[in-house]
Amino acid sequence: MRDVAVIGIGMTEFGEIWEKSFRELVAEAGIKAIMDAGIEGEEIDALYIGGMSTGRFIGQEHVGSLAVEVAGLEDLHIPSTRVEAACASGGVAMHQGYLAVASGMYDIVVVGGAEKMTDVVGGEATNILASAADREWEAFFGATFPGLYALMAKYHMHKYGTTQEQLAMVAVKNHYNGSLNPKAQFKRRISVEDVLKSPMVADPLHLLDCSPISDGAAAAVLAPLEIAKKYTDKPIKISASIQATDTLSLHGRKRFDALPAAQHAAKLAYEKADIKPKDVDVAEVHDCFTIAEIIAIEDLGFVEKGKGGKATEEGLTALDGEIPVNTSGGLKAKGHPVGATGVAQINEIVLQLRGEAGERQVKEAEIGLAHNVGGSGGTAVVHILEVI
Amino acid sequence: MGVPRYWREIPSRYNLIGKKCGVCGKIYFPPRSICPTCRRKSAGKMEDYKLDGKGTVESFTIIRVPPPEFEGKSPYAIALIKMDEGCYLTGQIVDCNLDDIHIGMRVEACFRRIQEDGKRGAIYYGYKFRSLKS
Ligand SMILES: [Zn+2]
Numbered sequence: 001m002r003d004v005a006v007i008g009i010g011m012t013e014f015g016e017i018w019e020k021s022f023r024e025l026v027a028e029a030g031i032k033a034i035m036d037a038g039i040e041g042e043e044i045d046a047l048y049i050g051g052m053s054t055g056r057f058i059g060q061e062h063v064g065s066l067a068v069e070v071a072g073l074e075d076l077h078i079p080s081t082r083v084e085a086a087c088a089s090g091g092v093a094m095h096q097g098y099l100a101v102a103s104g105m106y107d108i109v110v111v112g113g114a115e116k117m118t119d120v121v122g123g124e125a126t127n128i129l130a131s132a133a134d135r136e137w138e139a140f141f142g143a144t145f146p147g148l149y150a151l152m153a154k155y156h157m158h159k160y161g162t163t164q165e166q167l168a169m170v171a172v173k174n175h176y177n178g179s180l181n182p183k184a185q186f187k188r189r190i191s192v193e194d195v196l197k198s199p200m201v202a203d204p205l206h207l208l209d210c211s212p213i214s215d216g217a218a219a220a221v222l223a224p225l226e227i228a229k230k231y232t233d234k235p236i237k238i239s240a241s242i243q244a245t246d247t248l249s250l251h252g253r254k255r256f257d258a259l260p261a262a263q264h265a266a267k268l269a270y271e272k273a274d275i276k277p278k279d280v281d282v283a284e285v286h287d288c289f290t291i292a293e294i295i296a297i298e299d300l301g302f303v304e305k306g307k308g309g310k311a312t313e314e315g316l317t318a319l320d321g322e323i324p325v326n327t328s329g330g331l332k333a334k335g336h337p338v339g340a341t342g343v344a345q346i347n348e349i350v351l352q353l354r355g356e357a358g359e360r361q362v363k364e365a366e367i368g369l370a371h372n373v374g375g376s377g378g379t380a381v382v383h384i385l386e387v388i
Numbered sequence: 389m390g391v392p393r394y395w396r397e398i399p400s401r402y403n404l405i406g407k408k409c410g411v412c413g414k415i416y417f418p419p420r421s422i423c424p425t426c427r428r429k430s431a432g433k434m435e436d437y438k439l440d441g442k443g444t445v446e447s448f449t450i451i452r453v454p455p456p457e458f459e460g461k462s463p464y465a466i467a468l469i470k471m472d473e474g475c476y477l478t479g480q481i482v483d484c485n486l487d488d489i490h491i492g493m494r495v496e497a498c499f500r501r502i503q504e505d506g507k508r509g510a511i512y513y514g515y516k517f518r519s520l521k522s
Pocket of ligand 1: 427
């Protein structure tokens with residue numbers, strides 16, 4: 001297997017982007033990434049695009065072909081594959097792109113992710129997101145997606161004494177980081193009180209504990225490390241790309257205070273990259289709900305299991321903390337166009353490692369980690385990226 | 389939801405029919421075709437097994453923003469329940485004050501209306517849970 005590098009990134013602004021179609025979002029992110037990488041269209045060997053539920057959000061499946069058309073690559077007839085793993089669709093697309101280059105099958109691969117969620121009305125979006133859960137044995141009985149994370153939150157609070165205030169602090173931190181990210185959906189800073197006063201969605205999760213419904217797209221260009229320098233002065237090495245799986249339903253898992261698939265992916269990723277959790281300088285984690293970030297920093301070994309709430313309260317994961325988490329604003333503030341999220345996380349880590357993250361730049365960031373989750377933990381993808 | 393899709397799951401949703409692994413004896417609900425412990429050895433040896441219906445609340449939440457099929461039914465409680473047979477499932481807790489629900493609460497299954505399909509006029513039934521009076 002060959003070493004793989006990210007040689008280009010690009011993404012749209014995230015948010016309710018009513019003036020742009022799915023097609024335009026895909027085009028914008030893809031073109032930005034291709035320009036950033038300095039490649040010619042004819043150098044591209046394959047495309048992978050993550051999309052969770054384009055069929056239900058915009059009535060459009062077959063987005064592999066759509067992506068080739070918007071990129072103007074149809075005469076090359078290159079393979080283009082749409083990848084679906086709920087909210088981890090983007091991360092799994094990255095993993096597929098990584099495998100394609102690492103294996104030697106392809107040299108230049110463009111990975112994209114996109115979702116256009118605001119064309120459907122509110123309740124419908126919630127219902128589509130519930131399809132990431134078990135339709136027959138969870139959703140049928142009235143469980144919602146926030147509801148499943150609320151079950152984990154309640155469990156974590158009961159077992160470890162995690163508080164609603166600590167959950168809220170995740171949102172406060174991520175909104176602060178979002179205020180420094182020009183691409184973020186929410187640039188408004190909020191307080192713990194704002195979170196606790198926002199309407200309850202599923203106890204103990206308030207509206208401001210939840211990531212929003214968003215439109216957006218992101219892309220990354222991958223190449224073998226050995227030729228990456230030909231394209232960029234700052235290639236970022238993918239030192240691990242690990243995907244793991246667990247049961248579709250939450251009730252089928254071995255434990256409810258962790259996402260075992262994420263723990264597994266993290267363990268294998270650290271082994272592959274030959275680093276320890278404390279070596280990570282900056283991380284993007286899947287904070288679809290505030291409790292998800294607390295569980296994530298525990299699963300990733302940044303803190304001991306059960307200590308995530310306390311660590312957040314003490315500022316471990318703040319922009320100026322020991323391990324800054326979700327410097328982009330995370331799913332919470334940057335926005336969460338589901339299929340795009342995993343690739344957008346890679347965008348942020350690459351920016352940080354290149355030293356191009358502007359006001360939210362983490363000093364001397366050399367190792368970054370991205371943690372992307374599908375559903376309530378049925379899929380998890382961990383990428384470790386490094387400056388070379 | 390198509391009616392056949394609902395009808396197929398009736399034995400499990402009406403009568404809590406799960407599966408027992410014919411090799412290790414472990415009980416699964418919802419039903420599974422393969423025991424994740426015994427795997428290959430369990431193929432073809434998963435037998436129907438009726439749960440007793442009693443369990444303990446491991447975690448719960450109150451749904452305030454319901455999905456379209458549960459419009460007008462909120463707030464309602466959803467819980468992660470550990471059945472006495474050792475398996476876990478997701479279900480609503482009813483017939484009690486929402487404030488009285490707690491982790492560790494003993495519950496028993498009851499047969500109830502779960503949701504209605506407005507367009508087809510179909511009513512879907514299944515299990516919910518209520519407090520178990522000892
Ligand atoms: Zn068995």
